[in-house]
Amino acid sequence: xxxxxxxxxxxxxxxxxxxxxxxxxxxxxxxxxxxxxxxxxxxxxxxxxxxxxxxxxxxxxxxxxxxxxxxxxxxxxxxxxxxxxxxxxxxxxxxxxxxxxxxxxxxxxxxxxxxxxxxxxxxxxxxxxxxxxxxxxxxxxxxxxxxxxxxxxxxxx
Amino acid sequence: xxxxxxxxxxxxxxxxxxxxxxxxxxxxxxxxxxxxxxxxxxxxxxxxxxxxxxxxxxxxxxxxxxxxxxxxxxxxxxxxxxxxxxxxxxxxxxxxxxxxxxxxxxxxxxxxxxxxxxxxxxxxxxxxxxxxxxxxxxxxxxxxxxxxxxxxxxxxxxxxxxxxxxxxxxxxxxxxxxxxxxxxxxxxxxxxxxxxxxxxxxxxxxxxxxxxxxxxxxxxxxxxxxxxxxxxxxxxxxxxxxxxxxxxxxxxxxxxxxxxxxxxxxxxxxxxxxxxxxxxxxxxxxxxxxxxxxxxxxxxxxxxxxxxxxxxxxxxxxxxxxxxxxxxxxxxxxxxxxxxxxxxxxxxxxxxxxxxxxxxxxxxxxxxxxxxxxxxxxxxxxxxxxxxxxxxxxxxxxxxxxxxxxxxxxxxxxxxxx
Numbered sequence: 296x297x298x299x300x301x302x303x304x305x306x307x308x309x310x311x312x313x314x315x316x317x318x319x320x321x322x323x324x325x326x327x328x329x330x331x332x333x334x335x336x337x338x339x340x341x342x343x344x345x346x347x348x349x350x351x352x353x354x355x356x357x358x359x360x361x362x363x364x365x366x367x368x369x370x371x372x373x374x375x376x377x378x379x380x381x382x383x384x385x386x387x388x389x390x391x392x393x394x395x396x397x398x399x400x401x402x403x404x405x406x407x408x409x410x411x412x413x414x415x416x417x418x419x420x421x422x423x424x425x426x427x428x429x430x431x432x433x434x435x436x437x438x439x440x441x442x443x444x445x446x447x448x449x450x451x452x
Numbered sequence: 453x454x455x456x457x458x459x460x461x462x463x464x465x466x467x468x469x470x471x472x473x474x475x476x477x478x479x480x481x482x483x484x485x486x487x488x489x490x491x492x493x494x495x496x497x498x499x500x501x502x503x504x505x506x507x508x509x510x511x512x513x514x515x516x517x518x519x520x521x522x523x524x525x526x527x528x529x530x531x532x533x534x535x536x537x538x539x540x541x542x543x544x545x546x547x548x549x550x551x552x553x554x555x556x557x558x559x560x561x562x563x564x565x566x567x568x569x570x571x572x573x574x575x576x577x578x579x580x581x582x583x584x585x586x587x588x589x590x591x592x593x594x595x596x597x598x599x600x601x602x603x604x605x606x607x608x609x610x611x612x613x614x615x616x617x618x619x620x621x622x623x624x625x626x627x628x629x630x631x632x633x634x635x636x637x638x639x640x641x642x643x644x645x646x647x648x649x650x651x652x653x654x655x656x657x658x659x660x661x662x663x664x665x666x667x668x669x670x671x672x673x674x675x676x677x678x679x680x681x682x683x684x685x686x687x688x689x690x691x692x693x694x695x696x697x698x699x700x701x702x703x704x705x706x707x708x709x710x711x712x713x714x715x716x717x718x719x720x721x722x723x724x725x726x727x728x729x730x731x732x733x734x735x736x737x738x739x740x741x742x743x744x745x746x747x748x749x750x751x752x753x754x755x756x757x758x759x760x761x762x763x764x765x766x767x768x769x770x771x772x773x774x775x776x777x778x779x780x781x782x783x784x785x786x787x788x789x790x791x792x793x794x795x796x797x798x799x800x801x802x803x804x805x806x807x808x809x810x811x812x813x814x815x816x817x818x819x820x821x822x823x824x825x826x827x828x829x830x831x832x833x834x835x836x837x838x839x840x841x842x843x844x845x846x847x848x849x850x851x852x853x854x855x856x857x858x859x860x861x862x863x864x865x866x867x868x869x870x
Contacts, residue, residue, distance in 0.1 A: 335810065339550070340650040346801055347650025347786045349810040353802070356732030363731075368679040370816040372823075443655035443781055446818045448810040 296385050296394075300425060304383050307423070307430040308398055312378035315451055320362045323451060328424060329355050332434035335452050338417065341438045349448055361451070371449045377403045377411065378452075380419075392425045393433070400437070402452055404445070415452055416440045465870050470861035471843040471854075472835045475828040477861075478659035483868070484777035490867050491756045492518030492774075497608060497615040497628050499758035499771050500524045500534055502785060504612060504646040505551070510568070513551045515783075516773045517616065517757070522605065523547050523557070524614055527568045534616035535570035536603035557602070570602030611641025613769070629754070630697035636704045636750055640762055642743055645790040649800065652784040652808035656818045658825035660756075660772050660780040661864075666817050667753045668703050668856035670694065671840055676820060677813040679806070682728050683736060685709060685764075685813075694848045700859030701755035707851065709738075709748040709764070734802055735812075738764045755860065765796070766803040778825055782818070784808050 296304075307326075314322040327333065336348035352358050379401045386395040397420050404414035417439035424431045437452040463476045463483060477483060492498055498517040501524050505513045512525040514537060521537035537547045539559040546559035556573060557566040565574045575597065580590025605616040608625035615625055626634055656663070666672070673686050680686035692707035730736065738748075744762070752760040759770040766786070773781040784807065788800050807814045828834075838861075841853025845862055848855060 337651060337653065343650075345648060345650030346797075347652065347804060348801075349652055349808055351801055351805060354732050354734075356730070357735065357805075359731040360735065364679055364812050368677075368682055369812065370676060370678075371819045443653050444809040446654055446656050446809065446822055447815040449815060 296388055301383075301385070303425070303430060304385075304394065304396065304423070308380050308383050308419075312380045312400075316376055316378055318450070320366070324355065324358055324362065326430075326432055327355055327358060327435075328431045328433055331355055331358065331432055332436075333358060333432070333451070334435075335437045335439065335448065337442075338438050338440050339442075341436070349444065350451075365449050369449060371447055372406055374404050374406045374409075374449075376414070376450055377405070379403075383421075394421075394423045394425055394430075396421050396423060400452070412445070414445055415448070417452075463870060465865060467835065469843050470845075470858040470865065471837065471839040473838060473857075473861055474835045475832045477864075478661065478825060478828045479777060479832045481777050484659075484774070486868060487756075488518045488774070491864075493520070493618045495619055495622055495867075496756060497617050497622060497625050497754075498756070499754070499769060500614045500616045502612055502646050502648065502769070502787060503532065503609060503614060504648045504787065505785075506532070508553065510553045510555060511551070512547075512554060514547050514549065515771070517605075517618065519774060520618070521545050521547075522616065524616070525554075525568050532607055532609055532614055533569050534605040534607050534614070535566075536605070536618075538603065539564055540566075540572060540600040540602060541575075566602050570604045572597040572600045572602075611638060611643060612646045613637075613641055629702060630699075632695050633697050633702045633704065633752065633754070636695075636706070636752055637760070639743060639745065639750070640752075640760060640767065646787045647790060647792065647797075649786040649788055649797070649804075652786070652804075652810075654782050654809035654818055655779065656782055656821055657779050658818075658821035659777055659828070660774040661860075662821040662824055663759070663770075663772055663780065663782060663817075664753050664755060664860060665857050666821065667705070667751050667759050668860055669854060670705050670707075670851035670856075671854060672820075673813070674851075676816050679812040683730060685736065688851060690851065692849070692851045694851070694853060694856055696845075696847060696856060696859050699863050700845055700856075701863040703753050703856040703859065705749075705751045705851070705856070706747045707749045708746060735805060736764075737799055737802065739796065739799060741765065753856075753860075755863070761807070763807065764803060765799045766807055767800065768804075768807065778829070782809075 333352045334348045335350040340347050381399040383396045383398045388394050397418050399418045402415040403411040405411045417437055420436040422433040424433055500515050501513050506526045509526050509528045512523050514523050522534050523537050524534050526532055537545050539546045541564050544559055544561050563576045567573050578591045580587045605618055606620050608615045674681050674688050690707045695704045748764050750762045757772050761768045768784050768786045771783040786804055788797050806812045838854040838857045841855050845855055845859040
């Protein structure tokens, strides 16, 4: 991979984390292609080839519906997220600009009156499309290590 | 409820019926320990898993009943055994894998080895060591391996679902459910093989009974779960029934989905938005299945350990695993049926987005349970109210009642002796 592409990729991963942490859902949606896949899945299911996921969204329409759900319908304790995302590991790069890459993440959750706690730990497994216009997510799997989700999972990871 | 004696030394149920539930029922650690004994370890069948999780002889799954770790394993003769995960020697929880395949169980500490029924097969150095032509050490002559097996549980399987009991004098599983609950159980588990789709697991900081109550409470879905109402999946005037077993411990909420849209019942609910449409309607791409025989949703609470979910095409078991009075793990096992088409499997998976710790209509259940527990902990001398639909315990043909909660506590009081 060319160094400037790696720089773009790194910027993309960090920007994703920043947009999610800022709850900038329009910017989050813009990072996905129309035919995208976004899943938040327990490592146990992933490693045993069990298809169940905590969230399994298979179109941009579903992502929009999720955002409607978390902003308008789901009742939950207010909280902030803070993501720490490692630099990406490139797994493969095809001639038509599809990059397969992964990065580890840690998400801290802070509730009102609360102390930051480790909320979700895992890795992104990604297929990204690199074009002149920028990078878009074809698919992002958030494979988390936590055996138990701490009560609920509302916002995207 | 007297403020002079804010924390009663001996909890007393002050109200004459179960339309008031004292907060100490959720906050008292001693009550919790008694519940484990009287509800989870004696006289009740508890959920352990699906046969589909251990399809081959030697396959096992580690799980819990109440707060005791157990192993469900398939024997060479294809029958299922459940044994306690505590070595007969020094008491170690020896099985550390969540699932796997074994020929026998061995405790790593001193290599005590058990067959798949839990019988002790061998003990290293049983006859001691030979030194200078003499046997030294080892187990006494009267040591019998047959006296030192793993604790073996009674097992009941029906329709591919496995239940177990530490209490070998428990009534039959069929009697435990009673005819009404059994008919709804058999509707969902009608003999077709199940296929495992996977797990969702969450840790909810609240008393375990609150989850039973949540699924015995048809008052909240149309109010808390605004997603249900917004997209027409649930309305207070849906055709529905509330049913119980003769002891009032188990229950079923049975409902048939309306067509959605506006009427006086929904426009009363502040969350109803007539113009709302999903960007991707495939979340609610429901296909009617013949086995439903009418109802689009049947939510069963089998006391104390499990909830059986059919919500349109999404089917799952939800296993309640307490840890202390103020917390439980909630494990969802989603499944399908052997004759499902790939499209039906996709449909079940898509609709699963509504459920579980991230679900559109389930994430908020865990949240309200957490905050209910917070309320209980701050004033344990107080009580909650469950009076919707009256003070009696009776089956109904509508959803506007808390009768199932009153029923559960009538049973709970009898078993707990309070």
